[in-house]
Amino acid sequence: MSDPRSIPPPFQIGRHMMSLWVPQAIHAAAELGIADALAEGPLSASDVASRLRTHSDATARLLDALAVLGLVERRAGTFALSELGRYLCDGADGSRRAWARLMGGEHVWRAWGRLTDCVRTGKAAWTATSGERTSETETFDALSADPEAAAVFHRAMADGTRGAAPAIVEAAELRDARSVVDVGGGHGELLAAALTAHPELRGRVFDLAHAEAGAKALFAARGVEARASFTAGDLFAEDPPAADVLLLKSVIHDWDDARSVAILRRCAAAIGERGRLVVVEPPAPEPGSEVPESFAWIVAFSDLNMLVNTGGRERTAAEYTRLLEQAGLRVRAVRSAGGFYSCFDATRA
Ligand SMILES: C[S@@+](CC[C@H](N)C(=O)[O-])C[C@H]1O[C@@H](n2cnc3c(N)ncnc32)[C@H](O)[C@@H]1O
Numbered sequence: 001m002s003d004p005r006s007i008p009p010p011f012q013i014g015r016h017m018m019s020l021w022v023p024q025a026i027h028a029a030a031e032l033g034i035a036d037a038l039a040e041g042p043l044s045a046s047d048v049a050s051r052l053r054t055h056s057d058a059t060a061r062l063l064d065a066l067a068v069l070g071l072v073e074r075r076a077g078t079f080a081l082s083e084l085g086r087y088l089c090d091g092a093d094g095s096r097r098a099w100a101r102l103m104g105g106e107h108v109w110r111a112w113g114r115l116t117d118c119v120r121t122g123k124a125a126w127t128a129t130s131g132e133r134t135s136e137t138e139t140f141d142a143l144s145a146d147p148e149a150a151a152v153f154h155r156a157m158a159d160g161t162r163g164a165a166p167a168i169v170e171a172a173e174l175r176d177a178r179s180v181v182d183v184g185g186g187h188g189e190l191l192a193a194a195l196t197a198h199p200e201l202r203g204r205v206f207d208l209a210h211a212e213a214g215a216k217a218l219f220a221a222r223g224v225e226a227r228a229s230f231t232a233g234d235l236f237a238e239d240p241p242a243a244d245v246l247l248l249k250s251v252i253h254d255w256d257d258a259r260s261v262a263i264l265r266r267c268a269a270a271i272g273e274r275g276r277l278v279v280v281e282p283p284a285p286e287p288g289s290e291v292p293e294s295f296a297w298i299v300a301f302s303d304l305n306m307l308v309n310t311g312g313r314e315r316t317a318a319e320y321t322r323l324l325e326q327a328g329l330r331v332r333a334v335r336s337a338g339g340f341y342s343c344f345d346a347t348r349a
Contacts, residue, residue, distance in 0.1 A: 025065045026088070027104020030097045034066070035081055035088035042078035094163065098155035107142060107149060111308040124311035139310045143210055150210035158189040158218065161249065165193035167338035168249065172278045173345070174198050177244040181206050183267060184235065184251035188215040190280075192222040194247070202227045206240040239266045246271055249280035249341075253302075254312040257323060264327030268348055276347055277329060282340030283317040295340070320344050 007015060029035065037043065037051045045060035052059070063079045066072045071085035081089075087096050102108060110125070117128035126138045143150040174180060174194055178201065182191040185205035195203050203224075205215050209232040219225040231241055236259070240246060246267050252260045267277045284299045285291040291299075299314050306312035315323070321331045321344065329346040337343050 021065075022069065023100075023104045024109075025062060025069065026071070026100050027109075028062060029066055029071065030088050030100035030104070033090070034062070035071075035085050035097070036090055038072065038079060038081040038085070039089050042075050042080035044078050048079065095159055098152050098159055101152045102156040105149065105152065107139070107146075108305075108309060112305075115304065115308055118308050122307075125308045127311070140208055140210075144208065147210065151214060154187045154211050154214050157250070158187040158214075161186075161189040162193075164337065164339055164341055165190050166197065168280055168341055168343065169194045169197045171335040171337035171341075171343040172245065172247060172280070173335075174201060174245060177201060177276075179203065179243040180245045180247060181231075181241050181243040181270070182247045182249070183207075183240045183263075184248060186211050186215070187218045188228065188230070189218065190247060190249055191228060192218060192224050195224040195227050196222065204229045204231055204241055204243070206231045206233055206235070208232065208234065235263050235266060239269045242270050242272060242275070244275050246275065246277045247280065248277060252279060252312075252320070252323065253281055253306055253314055254310040256311050256313070257326075260312075260323050261326045264324060264329060268328050271348065273348060276332075276345060277324075279320060279324065279344040279346065280337065280341055281315070281320060281344070283320060283342050284314040286316050286318070298340075317342065317344075325349070 005012060032052050032054060034048065034052070037048050043051070045063050046056045048063065049056040049059040063072055066085070067074055067079065070082055071088065072079045073082050086092055087094055088100060089095060090097050114125035114128055118125055121128045124139070143153055168190060172194070175198070177198075180191070180194055180201060180203040182188065182194075182203065182205050184207055185191050186207055188205045191203045191205050195201055205211065205228070207215070207230070212230050212232055215230045216225070219228040233240070248263075248267060251263065255263065264277070271277050282299075284303070285296065303314040306314060317334055324331055324344060324346050328349050330349040331344050331346050333345045335343045335345065
């Protein structure tokens with residue numbers, strides 16, 4: 001879809017609103033496996049429908065929309081996967097299939113539908129309407145009750161982390177460490193990158209039980225299973241296992257300040273007097289600073305995404321540093337990990 005600002009002002013809001021149809025079209029394509037059906041060559045709409053056991057006419061209409069989005073191309077009565085569409089294939093290098101399934105799926109989609117309540121109350125969608133917090137890990141509890149949704153969530157996180165992981169591992173400076181725990185490490189993509197870069201290092205993912213099977217499968221696929229393990233646990237109820245270095249990537253932005261400090265205190269307990277905690281997040285720009293529009297866009301909407309899903313928020317580097325200090329930690333260095341990520345390297349104060 002063209003940039004809405006290039007059309008007359010009265011139509012811009014309408015165009016913005018209609019853009020809500022786009023993620024659902026991509027979600028349906030990802031959910032049904034349309035890209036995988038086309039991976040070996042172009043097919044007619046009815047052939048796609050018979051492979052996927054979908055309604056022929058409705059499938060043709062979805063393919064028309066995907067063609068407008070540039071995910072497929074028309075070729076003599078058939079549809080072929082475009083270069084862009086290949087990123088919806090399962091397991092493709094850089095695949096965003098799981099991300100599309102997560103973002104357009106039941107949990108996230110319903111949460112965004114309650115944004116108004118979230119803005120009225122300042123609370124996540126789960127609690128914004130009732131006013132009551134159901135538990136400390138309400139969003140992730142829902143995943144515990146829905147193994148398919150949990151698998152999609154962790155797969156989406158792992159896919160998003162894979163490309164950035166080598167630069168994060170480098171910026172985390174693990175040379176002198178013998179053991180590392182990736183706290184909230186999901187399927188272990190970052191841990192696998194750390195163990196690959198440092199052949200003497202041993203590591204563990206600490207996360208909720210619903211990440212365990214996927215993590216073990218990923219360790220085996222990366223050939224690090226002899227040095228990698230998984231400990232299931234709840235960060236709000238227990239300290240993570242001790243290690244020379246604890247990694248904590250994309251976890252703190254999930255939570256409000258009070259819960260973030262509680263998590264950081266537990267990490268501080270686990271690193272002991274000599275260990276390090278490396279918090280990895282993309283810091284938000286300082287207010288009033290000049291940043292590329294694409295970065296401003298991602299930070300602003302990711303911030304709302306955190307609000308509706310978990311009650312968390314995006315934070316500036318100064319805000320991360322303050323949270324760490326409130327938890328009794330001292331930031332020794334902030335290192336850029338390439339792209340948007342920074343590593344906040346902390347020890348006990
Ligand atoms: C946004 S994901 C980040 C995953 C991974 N670190 C990455 O960057 O790809 C947040 C992670 O925190 C985990 N998590 C949430 N609540 C938790 C809790 N109470 N105890 C342990 N882990 C938790 C989730 O299961 C999930 O793997």
